Amino acid sequence: MRKVSKERIFLSSPHMSGKEQAYIDEAFRTNWISPLGPHVTAFEQEVADLIGRKGGVALNSGTSALHLALKLVGVKPGDVVLCSSLTFIASANPICYLRAEPIFIDSEPRTWNMCPDALERALKECVLNDEKPKAIVVVNIYGQSADYDRIRAIADRYGVPIIEDAAESLGATYKNRPSGSFGDYSILSFNGNKMITTSGGGMLLGDDLEKLDKARFWSTQAREPVIHYEHKELGYNYRLSNLLAGVGRGQLEVLADRVEARRNVFRNYEKALGGIKGVAFMPEMKGTVSSRWLTVMLVDTRVQRVKITDIIQKLAQENIEARPAWKPLHLQPLFKGCRFYPHQPNQDVAETLYQHGICLPSGSNLTKEQQDRVIDQLTSILKR
Ligand SMILES: *Cc1c(COP(=O)(O)O)cnc(C)c1O
Numbered sequence: 001m002r003k004v005s006k007e008r009i010f011l012s013s014p015h016m017s018g019k020e021q022a023y024i025d026e027a028f029r030t031n032w033i034s035p036l037g038p039h040v041t042a043f044e045q046e047v048a049d050l051i052g053r054k055g056g057v058a059l060n061s062g063t064s065a066l067h068l069a070l071k072l073v074g075v076k077p078g079d080v081v082l083c084s085s086l087t088f089i090a091s092a093n094p095i096c097y098l099r100a101e102p103i104f105i106d107s108e109p110r111t112w113n114m115c116p117d118a119l120e121r122a123l124k125e126c127v128l129n130d131e132k133p134k135a136i137v138v139v140n141i142y143g144q145s146a147d148y149d150r151i152r153a154i155a156d157r158y159g160v161p162i163i164e165d166a167a168e169s170l171g172a173t174y175k176n177r178p179s180g181s182f183g184d185y186s187i188l189s190f191n192g193n194k195m196i197t198t199s200g201g202g203m204l205l206g207d208d209l210e211k212l213d214k215a216r217f218w219s220t221q222a223r224e225p226v227i228h229y230e231h232k233e234l235g236y237n238y239r240l241s242n243l244l245a246g247v248g249r250g251q252l253e254v255l256a257d258r259v260e261a262r263r264n265v266f267r268n269y270e271k272a273l274g275g276i277k278g279v280a281f282m283p284e285m286k287g288t289v290s291s292r293w294l295t296v297m298l299v300d301t302r303v304q305r306v307k308i309t310d311i312i313q314k315l316a317q318e319n320i321e322a323r324p325a326w327k328p329l330h331l332q333p334l335f336k337g338c339r340f341y342p343h344q345p346n347q348d349v350a351e352t353l354y355q356h357g358i359c360l361p362s363g364s365n366l367t368k369e370q371q372d373r374v375i376d377q378l379t380s381i382l383k384r
Pocket residue numbers: 060061062063064087088090091139165167168188189190191201202
C-alpha cells in the first residue's frame with residue numbers, strides 16, 4: 001500500500017505575510033468593509049507608484065481588468081484583436097465578451113512570449129484585409145517580460161495600442177523598467193495563485209486618468225453621478241472590496257521578498273536538475289528579471305523516453321502538484337477556426353512548449369525540504 005501521509009506540495013499557494021491583518025483590522029474598526037473605501041484608493045495609488053503609472057483601478061479580477069482595458073481602447077463587435085497564444089484562457093475570453101475576434105500569435109523561443117516577427121506578419125495581413133486590429137494583448141508568461149522594445153516599435157508603426165497582461169509578472173523588470181509599465185493599459189491579477197493575492201482581485205493600470213475614471217465608472221454599474229439611479233451606459237459590478245484591498249496592501253509590502261523567494265526556487269531546481277540530459281529550463285532574456293512565477297522545466301521526451309503526463313502522474317502519487325505548460329489558445333476547442341500566426345511558417349513554438357513543459361511547485365512559501373522532495377522525485381524519474 002502506498003503511504004498517503006506525505007504533506008501536499010502545491011503548485012503555487014497563497015502566502016500571507018501577517019502584515020495583512022493590521023489593514024483588515026482597520027477596515028473592521030472603521031466598518032469600511034465594502035464597497036470601496038480608503039484601502040481601495042490607497043492600494044490603487046501604491047501599486048501605480050510602484051510600477052510608475054499615473055493611476056490604477058482595483059477590480060475583482062484580472063479578467064475584469066482585461067475586459068475594461070479592451071473597452072477603453074474601443075473594441076467593438078466584429079473587430080479583431082491580436083493575442084498571445086501561449087497563455088491562460090483569461091487573456092482572450094474578454095475579447096469574446098465584446099464579440100470581437102481573437103487572432104493568436106505564436107511565441108518566440110527566446111522569451112516564450114509573443115513573437116515580434118509573427119506579430120508583424122499578422123498586422124501586415126490584417127491591414128491588407130482592411131481589418132486593422134483594435135488592440136494587441138501581450139502576455140508576460142510565467143513572469144517573463146515580452147520583448148517590448150521590438151513589440152512596441154511594431155505596434156506604434158501600425159498605430160495599434162498594447163494591452164499588457166502582467167497577471168503573472170508583477171515584480172519583474174524589462175531593462176530596469178517594471179512589468180506593468182509597457183502597455184497603453186496594463187493589467188494585474190491578485191488571484192490566490194499569483195505573485196501576491198487579495199484572494200481574488202485585479203487591477204487596471206494606465207496613464208490617462210480620465211480614461212481610468214471611465215473604467216471605474218463602468219466597474220460600478222455605470223451609475224451616473226446623480227442622487228437617483230440614472231444609467232445611460234451598460235455597466236458591470238467589477239470593483240474590489242475595501243476589505244480585500246487591505247489584504248492587497250499588506251501583500252504589496254512583501255512583494256520584493258516574494259519575487260526573491262520564487263527566483264530562489266527556480267535556482268534550486270535548475271542547479272539540481274539542469275544537468276540531466278534532455279532537461280532544460282525556461283530562459284531569462286538578457287536585460288530582464290523574471291518574477292519566476294512558475295518554474296517551467298522542458299523535458300525532451302525522445303531523450304528521456306517518458307511522457308510528460310507520466311511524470312506529472314508520478315509526482316501526484318507523491319502528493320506533489322505539477323501541471324503541463326499552458327495549452328496554447330489556438331489549440332483550444334473554444335477557439336477552433338481562429339487565425340494563428342506561427343513563429344515560422346512551419347514552426348509552432350507554443351505547441352512545442354506545451355508538449356514538453358512541466359510547471360513545478362513554485363510558491364514563495366515552499367520550504368527547502370519541500371523543494372528537495374520535488375527534486376528527489378524528479379531525479380528518480382529521469383535518467384542521468
Ligand atoms: C491569472 C491570469 C489572468 C486572469 O486573472 P484573474 O484574476 O484570475 O481573472 C489573466 N492572464 C493571465 C496570463 C493569468 O495568468
